[in-house]
Amino acid sequence: MTTRPGPRERLLDAARELTYSQGVQVGVDAILKQADVARRSLYQHFGGKDGLVAEVLRSDGGLDRYRQVMNEAGDDPRERVLAVFDELDAITSQPAFRGCRYTAAELTLTDPAHPAHAEVRAFKEGLHRLMAAELTRHGHPAPDAGADQLLVLIDGVLAHAVTRPGARPALAARALAEAVLAASK
Amino acid sequence: MTTRPGPRERLLDAARELTYSQGVQVGVDAILKQADVARRSLYQHFGGKDGLVAEVLRSDGGLDRYRQVMNEAGDDPRERVLAVFDELDAITSQPAFRGCRYTAAELTLTDPAHPAHAEVRAFKEGLHRLMAAELTRHGHPAPDAGADQLLVLIDGVLAHAVTRPGARPALAARALAEAVLAASK
DNA sequence: AATTAGATAGACCGATTGATCTACTGTCAA
């Protein structure tokens, strides 16, 4: 039989799911209930709700998913970048799609002192490095600026898909990503 | 001496400011205090907090601001579209910038029944029509698809600027907007 | 002058929030 994970993992799993489907405003009680964990364990492991939310973002592995999608697309930088937008089209078409978890956290948590903000920034910086590396391999004359453009496109797709469900923004963005790639020599 | 606006206007002004600076999670009490209005007036005029929030979005005049920026740029559709991104660069560079109020509302308010969602959608649709009209005048072969691209860029700029303050995403997006315009015959 | 509608002030409500606390249980190692 499968041993179920410890309280810490169960808390992270429950929080990851509920803070996405219901937003970070979800109550601690709901998380505790779904995790089937004692109240005290939460404060023992994460210090409080804020710490739990931050750890959810930190341990989310969002960057790994981007890497995986690109790796499955092969070696060609161009194909690897475009594969990201194909994947975005699939993600944003799912009924359970509720936007980018990082952007949502950033916009929802107004308090600048919230530990989640640092995690959001770290994620975006990591994604920027990821994209810049691809553009460098592709011979792009300004990989940093190009990565900025790709990030705008990615964030734009994830933000826009929430408000206009039928728009398929990833397809629109994919064509612009090709324009970014076309800047290479 | 200037007669101060009625309770309804004061409520809208206070709510517009506070829901932006502190998010829609801001308490009713804070809005009432800043508006210097009796509690009852809020429920008399708007039925509740949800109604007030929705009316803030509806009466925000965000579309008018886009129109004004484009009108100030003259008649040429190309200049009018690019002026939008110049303006976005200015807006996102302000210290008080806290993201797109509509996107934030959409991501924060999880309840699908919240009346704000309809206002968000109406705004984005209006913006889409605005951009499509410019592309049509510019001779774009597919104004609707082109407007989709411009909206992704706009949403991307507003979303990305929140998480990476120094990135100047509007400048990156402006170059891509030129690519959209270049599709015209 | 009488009536009426809108606004104000503020008490009050039940529900929920995040967090702390005590008491108890099970496990493993010394």
Next chain:
DNA sequence: TTGACAGTAGATCAATCGGTCTATCTAATT
């Protein structure tokens, strides 16, 4: 056997939430 420790269960806390209520005041209408 003892002790340490992590986890559980649940009472409890103060604060805050959105919303309803009564009572009073004011200004325009009739």
